[in-house]
Amino acid sequence: MLKIAALILVAALGTVVTLAAFQPDSIQLERSIKIKASQDVVFQKINDLREWNAWSPWVKKDPAMVVTYSGANSGVGAIYEWSGNSEVGKGRMEITDMSPTSRISIKLDFLEPFKVHNTVEFRLEADEGFTKTTWRMQGPMPFASKVFSVFVDMDEMVGGDFETGLANLKATAEN
Numbered sequence: 001m002l003k004i005a006a007l008i009l010v011a012a013l014g015t016v017v018t019l020a021a022f023q024p025d026s027i028q029l030e031r032s033i034k035i036k037a038s039q040d041v042v043f044q045k046i047n048d049l050r051e052w053n054a055w056s057p058w059v060k061k062d063p064a065m066v067v068t069y070s071g072a073n074s075g076v077g078a079i080y081e082w083s084g085n086s087e088v089g090k091g092r093m094e095i096t097d098m099s100p101t102s103r104i105s106i107k108l109d110f111l112e113p114f115k116v117h118n119t120v121e122f123r124l125e126a127d128e129g130f131t132k133t134t135w136r137m138q139g140p141m142p143f144a145s146k147v148f149s150v151f152v153d154m155d156e157m158v159g160g161d162f163e164t165g166l167a168n169l170k171a172t173a174e175n
Helices: 003-020 041-049 048-052 058-059 144-150 156-175
Strands: 026-035 066-071 079-084 089-098 104-111 116-126 129-141
Touching: 026 089, 026 156, 041 104, 041 116, 041 129, 041 156, 048 058, 048 066, 048 129, 048 144, 048 156, 144 156
Parallel strands: none
Antiparallel strands: 026 129, 066 079, 079 089, 089 104, 104 116, 116 129
């Protein structure tokens, strides 16, 4: 009986490792929303990292999250670091590039519960009285992330947070 249990365990682990090996080497997700506000208003809500507390989906997941700001007040060089519960973890964001009212690029480093380094980009486009706002994230998928993605659809999980964040941003910008 013990041998059978051990064989089943080895087979299950082998299956997970095999499935993980076939996961993509990178992650890329994207969500968009139309916001009835000017590009300038939406841009300011993203470009000033202090504004994120009003719309970020992760702030609601851990209201006790510790956030520190450094570098520039907004724009290139602005830094946002956080440390929170198991849902938000620990990490750092830094605005690395931008084009006024149309694009913001952010270096995103998750430090806990696992280390992952991604690039985030927000694109803003005028669209018949609205600002089409696209939130995109891309980066490598280390093996631990590939194993995790065998059990959890990363696009659905993180994409859901993006959808919530964009809805919150829309509500904030339209007021």
